[in-house]
Amino acid sequence: MSGATQPLAAPPLAPLARWRRAWGRMQRNHIVFVISALGPILALFVLIRIYPILETIRLSFYNYNITQRRNPFVWFNNYIRLFDDDPFRTALLNTIAFSALSVVITLLLALAVAILLRSIEHTAPTFELLFYVPVVIPWVPAAVIWKWIYDPAYGALNYVLSSLGIPKLGWLQQPHLILYAIVAVSVWKLVGYYIVIYGVGLRGIPEELLEAADLDGASAWQKLIHIVLPLLRPIILFTVVTCTIICFNVFAPVYVLTASSQGAPAYDFKVVVGEIYQNAFVFYHMGYAGAQCVVVLLFVMSLLAVQFLAFREK
Amino acid sequence: MFKEPSIRFSAWVACSVLALFTMLPCVWILATAFKTAAEINLWPPTFLPHAPTMENFQQLLRETPFLRYVFNSLLIAVGSTLSIMLTSSLAGFIFAKYRFPLRGLLFMLILASAIIPLEAYMVPLYIMVFKVHMLNTFEALIFPLMIMTFGVFFMRQVIMSIPDDLLEAARIDGASEWWIYLRIILYLSKSGLMAIGVFAFTQAWANFIWPLVVVSSGDMYTTELGLAEYQRAFFTEYGPIAAGAVFSIVPMLIVFAVLRRHIMQGIATSGMKG
Numbered sequence: 001m002s003g004a005t006q007p008l009a010a011p012p013l014a015p016l017a018r019w020r021r022a023w024g025r026m027q028r029n030h031i032v033f034v035i036s037a038l039g040p041i042l043a044l045f046v047l048i049r050i051y052p053i054l055e056t057i058r059l060s061f062y063n064y065n066i067t068q069r070r071n072p073f074v075w076f077n078n079y080i081r082l083f084d085d086d087p088f089r090t091a092l093l094n095t096i097a098f099s100a101l102s103v104v105i106t107l108l109l110a111l112a113v114a115i116l117l118r119s120i121e122h123t124a125p126t127f128e129l130l131f132y133v134p135v136v137i138p139w140v141p142a143a144v145i146w147k148w149i150y151d152p153a154y155g156a157l158n159y160v161l162s163s164l165g166i167p168k169l170g171w172l173q174q175p176h177l178i179l180y181a182i183v184a185v186s187v188w189k190l191v192g193y194y195i196v197i198y199g200v201g202l203r204g205i206p207e208e209l210l211e212a213a214d215l216d217g218a219s220a221w222q223k224l225i226h227i228v229l230p231l232l233r234p235i236i237l238f239t240v241v242t243c244t245i246i247c248f249n250v251f252a253p254v255y256v257l258t259a260s261s262q263g264a265p266a267y268d269f270k271v272v273v274g275e276i277y278q279n280a281f282v283f284y285h286m287g288y289a290g291a292q293c294v295v296v297l298l299f300v301m302s303l304l305a306v307q308f309l310a311f312r313e314k
Numbered sequence: 315m316f317k318e319p320s321i322r323f324s325a326w327v328a329c330s331v332l333a334l335f336t337m338l339p340c341v342w343i344l345a346t347a348f349k350t351a352a353e354i355n356l357w358p359p360t361f362l363p364h365a366p367t368m369e370n371f372q373q374l375l376r377e378t379p380f381l382r383y384v385f386n387s388l389l390i391a392v393g394s395t396l397s398i399m400l401t402s403s404l405a406g407f408i409f410a411k412y413r414f415p416l417r418g419l420l421f422m423l424i425l426a427s428a429i430i431p432l433e434a435y436m437v438p439l440y441i442m443v444f445k446v447h448m449l450n451t452f453e454a455l456i457f458p459l460m461i462m463t464f465g466v467f468f469m470r471q472v473i474m475s476i477p478d479d480l481l482e483a484a485r486i487d488g489a490s491e492w493w494i495y496l497r498i499i500l501y502l503s504k505s506g507l508m509a510i511g512v513f514a515f516t517q518a519w520a521n522f523i524w525p526l527v528v529v530s531s532g533d534m535y536t537t538e539l540g541l542a543e544y545q546r547a548f549f550t551e552y553g554p555i556a557a558g559a560v561f562s563i564v565p566m567l568i569v570f571a572v573l574r575r576h577i578m579q580g581i582a583t584s585g586m587k588g
Contacts, residue, residue, distance in 0.1 A: 030412060033491035038408045041401045041461065042420065048439065048458050049427050055438035066444060113332055116325035119316045123329075129574070130333040133340055136570045138520030140538040141559035144545055145343045148552060156342065159359055192336060193581070200582045220316050241429070249431050252522040252542070259546040273433045273523070280437045281527050293434050304429065 059290035066284050078291035088292060091270035092299075097179060098271065099247035102186045107239055110191050114198035115228065128199060131192035139189070143256035146185045147172070150257075172257055178269045185253055190246065194239050201235035202228070237311035241304055248300050249273055272296050343563070347371070347556040354552050370553035374544075377554065382533060383540035384561055387519055389452060390536060394459035394518035399511050401461045406469025407499045411481065421470075428463035433523060440527055454528045455536070459518050465510045468580070472506035473499060509580025512573050516566060537562045 060078055064071045082088055113131070117124040134142065149156045150171035158168040171181040205228060213223050229236075251273035258269050272292065280289035316322075342361070346354060347370055349363040374380050408414075409421050432439075436458075443454045476499065484494050500507065525536045535543065541558040548554070570577065 029491060031414070034408055034412050034414050037404050037492075037495075041405045044401070045424065045427075045461055045463075048460065049430075049435070049463070050423075052435035052438040052442070053427065053430060055441075056435050059437060066441060109332075113328060115316070116321070116328055119318075119322045119325045120329070127329045127333060131336050132570075133567070134336050136516065136566045137340065137563050138516075138522070138538055138566065140520075140522055140542050141343070141562040144541065144555055144559045145339045147545075148346070148556075149339060149342075154355055154357065154359065156359055159357075163358075188336060188339070191332070196578065196581050220318060220321060223316070245429060245431060249433050251433065252538070255522075255526075256542055256545060259549065276433065276437075277523065277527070281440070286437050286441065289437055293437065297430065297434050 056290045056293050059287050060294045062287040062290075064285075064287035064290070066286060071287070074287070078288045079295070081288065082291060082295060087270055088272075088275050091272045091275040092296070094179065094270055095248060095250065095272045098183060098186075098250060099244060101179070101183045102190070102247045102250075103240065103243045105183065106187045106190045107194055107236075107243060109187065110194035110239070111198050111232075111236075113191075114195045114202055115224070117195070117199060118202050124199070128192070128196055131195050133192070134189045135193045137189070139252035140256055142189050143185060143253040146181075146188075146253075147257055150181055173267055175267050175269075178257075178267045182250070182253060182257060182269065185257070186247060186250065189253075190243065194243065197235060197239055198232070201232050205231050233311055237307065240307050240311065244303060244307070245300065248296070251277070340563075343556050343559050346552065347560045349553065351553050370557040371560075373551070374554035374557045377548075378540060378544055378558075379533065380537075380540060380544075380558060380561060383535045383537045384565075386452075386455075386534060387537040388565075390455050390459070390521075391515045391518040393452070393456045395511050395514040397456070397460040398462045398465050398514040399507055402465030402469045402510050403473075403500060403503060403507055404495065405466045406471075406503075407473050407495055409466065410470045410473040410476075411478070424463050424466055428467065432458060436524065436527060443528060449528050450530045450534050452534075455525060455534070456518075458524060459514075459521065462510070462514055462517075465514065468510055469503065469506060472503045476502050505576060505579065508573060508576040512569060512577050513580060515569060519566060 061073060061075060062071050063074045063077070117127060120127075137145075148154075152158060152168060152170045152173060155171075157171065162168055169177060171177050209227055210223055213227055218226070250271055254269055254271050254274060258267065276289050276292050276296075279285045279292065345362050348366040348368070349360070350365060350367050350369060353360055353364060405424075409417065439458055443449055443457065448454045448457075480498060480502075481494055484498060489497075520538065521536075522538045522542065525534075525539045526542075529535060529539060532540075537558075541555070541562055544558055545555050
């Protein structure tokens with residue numbers, strides 16, 4: 001900007017007036033450009049983001065059914081019904097348990113591995129590549145792979161366990177095992193992404209800081225606690241937030257893993273998105289599903305707010 | 315960072331174990347897709363196919379129009395990717411380089427909506443599509459995937475690093491704002507744009523719940539939906555299921571292998587913004 005205006009600003013009045021007019025004209029075509037280019041994008045944004053989000057909230061106060069002509073306003077009835085909805089409560093508790101386990105295991109494992117990778121700098125890119133392959137595999141084939149591994153009769157997991165003398169287990173059939181089975185799939189799928197993210201953060205830590213700590217005789221553990229982790233704080237916040245959102249939305253792997261396999265029907269592990277899907281698109285109780293969306297969204301938002309407070313910069 | 319020999323050794327061991335954990339299932343599904351039905355049900359299980367066969371792919375294509383699913387997925391992913399690349403770069407450019415009223419507010423709104431996932435607002439989207447009688451169409455499948463709020467944010471970061479002097483020089487030479495966008499901005503941000511393109515493509519390809527909701531006939535199935543439904547209907551036919559999984563995985567692996575550098579750079583940038 002300054003480079004362009006200086007030679008023009010130096011000559012006296014006439015060019016200066018011309019420059020002012022040009023500036024005025026430029027402003028106008030900037031305005032035209034901004035409105036004509038950003039306008040349609042914002043309109044699309046309102047149509048497919050803002051309006052549906054607000055409409056979800058509005059729907060939650062109606063007894064809305066897409067096949068009915070009359071959809072009465074029912075105040076907070078949908079929310080009151082949620083209190084007595086046992087499947088929804090089960091789904092919420094399952095999703096919370098799944099997300100808590102998944103987020104903690106994925107991120108701790110990713111952080112530990114990313115830190116270890118820094119000590120073998122030369123092979124780190126190769127390892128990161130191997131860890132990243134499950135990340136690019138979509139959830140459905142990922143679940144298909146693991147379903148076969150978990151198969152009670154023919155699965156590889158039971159084969160490995162039985163060769164160690166442990167009896168075969170119905171990983172997807174027993175209610176207390178299926179949670180861990182799905183957590184394992186999500187850790188497998190997500191850990192590589194967070195290893196790469198932490199790797200980026202760790203590479204950003206100045207080497208001099210660690211060398212200075214070495215000179216002061218700090219142990220590896222002390223360097224980790226007092227230098228590395230505090231500097232990673234913003235990235236840890238980013239990973240906790242994104243991982244929580246991903247895990248709370250778990251649906252496709254559950255949809256695939258809980259379908260019957262080789263003659264043994266899987267346990268019906270309920271998650272919140274599954275309940276929303278059922279209510280909205282199987283029973284067409286769309287107002288009620290809207291209330292579920294709002295409750296889950298408020299829950300996740302408050303969780304994220306707590307995470308922001310816990311990891312904010314001092 | 316930590317050069318102690320004991321740490322280096324445990325790093326090797328831990329990373330090798332984790333690499334086995336992440337890679338073995340992938341290799342195994344590829345191997346299974348080429349095994350005969352008899353070998354798949356063998357106990358103890360075999361790892362690599364003894365007599366590689368294409369039988370599973372032939373059976374899958376006999377029983378389902380799976381190539382049609384792949385075509386549908388490709389069409390949706392390409393449409394969504396082009397739209398996201400256009401809207402993200404244009405909006406990112408405007409938010410990065412122009413001062414206009416409400417800019418901060420609009421940008422915050424876009425950024426804030428990025429943490430609300432599709433699952434939370436898909437019911438009204440479905441009702442909209444239903445009311446205009448567009449269920450079960452490509453338009454409906456692409457529609458929610460036409461913009462990516464993260465893409466706008468990401469492209470704004472990328473374009474902010476392009477010097478203003480360059481744009482001013484072009485303006486003095488008489489360039490219009492559209493010309494600047496098409497010739498300067500797109501050219502100088504092409505690496506970031508590639509990263510967003512890859513994200514958009516993989517996101518659209520992997521999307522499952524939206525096709526599940528709006529698709530009602532088999533010819534509009536996407537690869538993911540076709541695989542999930544085939545798996546539910548023929549859960550004992552493990553060979554063809556594995557073949558279907560290969561159809562879903564291999565395009566992603568190719569994209570990843572070819573554009574690895576862009577993906578890693580994109581992740582690096584997204585991580586830095588935390």
